[in-house]
Structures are given as C-alpha cells and as structure tokens.
Amino acid sequence: MQTIAERLISAYGRIDQATASAHRPPKSVQLLAVSKTKPVSDIKLAYEAGQRSFGENYVQEGIDKIQQLQAYSDIEWHLIGPLQSNKTKVVAEHFHWVQSVDREKIARRLNDQRPSSLPPLQVCIQLNIDEEDSKAGILPVELPGLLDAITAMERLQLRGLMAIPKADAAPSAQAETLAQLAKLFAQYRTKLSNFDTLSVGMSGDMEEAIQHGSTMVRIGSAIFGSR
Numbered sequence: 001m002q003t004i005a006e007r008l009i010s011a012y013g014r015i016d017q018a019t020a021s022a023h024r025p026p027k028s029v030q031l032l033a034v035s036k037t038k039p040v041s042d043i044k045l046a047y048e049a050g051q052r053s054f055g056e057n058y059v060q061e062g063i064d065k066i067q068q069l070q071a072y073s074d075i076e077w078h079l080i081g082p083l084q085s086n087k088t089k090v091v092a093e094h095f096h097w098v099q100s101v102d103r104e105k106i107a108r109r110l111n112d113q114r115p116s117s118l119p120p121l122q123v124c125i126q127l128n129i130d131e132e133d134s135k136a137g138i139l140p141v142e143l144p145g146l147l148d149a150i151t152a153m154e155r156l157q158l159r160g161l162m163a164i165p166k167a168d169a170a171p172s173a174q175a176e177t178l179a180q181l182a183k184l185f186a187q188y189r190t191k192l193s194n195f196d197t198l199s200v201g202m203s204g205d206m207e208e209a210i211q212h213g214s215t216m217v218r219i220g221s222a223i224f225g226s227r
C-alpha cells in the first residue's frame, strides 16, 4: 500500500506529464487536495509532504477541520461543495476560497459577512456545464449576469470558474464539454483582472481536464484513497 506522501508525488507526476503533453508551461496547473470525509491526521500527512491547499465539501466538517488545524496557518482552505444561505457567515469567516458560488444571494451574503480583518474572499462561479437537472451550478446562459454582480462586490475577488463535468460521458462528449468550458473561461479571462482559475478535473479525469486548459485540479481519492 502506498502512503499519502507517495500518492501525492504520483498525482503531481500525472499533472506534470499532462501539462507537458498539452504543451503548457510547467507548474501552470495547481493541485487542490480534496480531504472530504478523511480525518485530520490524513491532512497533516499531506501537509508534511508539502501540500498547502485543501478542499472540503461539507461546511461543518470543513469548519471543524479548520479549527483543529489552526496552528497550520499557511493552509489555504477551499469550499467546493454546496452552500446554503444559513451557513454563509461561518464560511465567510473561515475559508479562503469558495468555488461553489452559484447564486447572487449567496455571493451577496458572503460579501456582507466577510470580516474586514481578512482579505477578500476568493470565489469561483460554479457552472452546470452539462446542464444536468441534478447538479449544482448555474447554466452558461446565466453566467454574464452573475459575473457582473460578483465583480461589483468589494469583499469578493472573482477568480474564475468551477465545474464538475458528467462522470460517465463518452470521451467525445467529455471533450466537447471541456472545450466549451475552456472557451467560456478564455472569453472572460481577457476582460477581468485576477480571473485566472479554471477549476476542473478530478482523480479520474485530470489528464483530459489539463489537456483542455484546467488551471486547478481537485484531487481526492488518488491521494487519500477511496471514500
């Protein structure tokens, strides 16, 4: 059995290889370690192996871990799961990033509740790129409106787009989805400052995502084992 440190090295190796074969600059893709459902001791092992950014899906679980790991003050915490309006305050007070913003109401609450002692909250808009009924995220047609609303919010810094493409899509459909996402990202990247993050790709599809311009892959099971 491999250790977390070994699996982290393999994941970075896969990223480097995919980045090179896509003819993209070295180190242009970040790895977010997704530690949902895994114990704090696993996060410490990944930290000791050099990992500094972690993603959590569930608000309460994430807050508990952030509090237990307060001494690890250079960890960057990303919320990547659904966010209800009654939880925005604790999220605004504890996380560095929220990648799952998909409603103006949520964005406005995060903006109002971000403590003035902290830097602006870094956010991504979650897109429901395959337009699946069951999935969180806004539809591509709703993107311009939410983008305008968020860029006017002073306590939020809009960093880019996040998406979870359909897991079981055929390769050609998957490629089409990723290409559509890359096109939307490119369209706004030239217009907005600090809009530099396309968060797409997980343990099973990071190579394809990097091929299509992902700048941040969110990797859980390939590092921490299956859930």
Ligand SMILES: *Cc1c(COP(=O)(O)O)cnc(C)c1O
Pocket: 034, 036, 057, 080, 081, 164, 202, 203, 204, 218, 219, 220, 221, 222
């Ligand atoms: C769980 C999860 C991941 C990581 O998935 P793996 O397949 O374990 O790498 C990435 N993004 C989101 C939004 C998730 O919920």
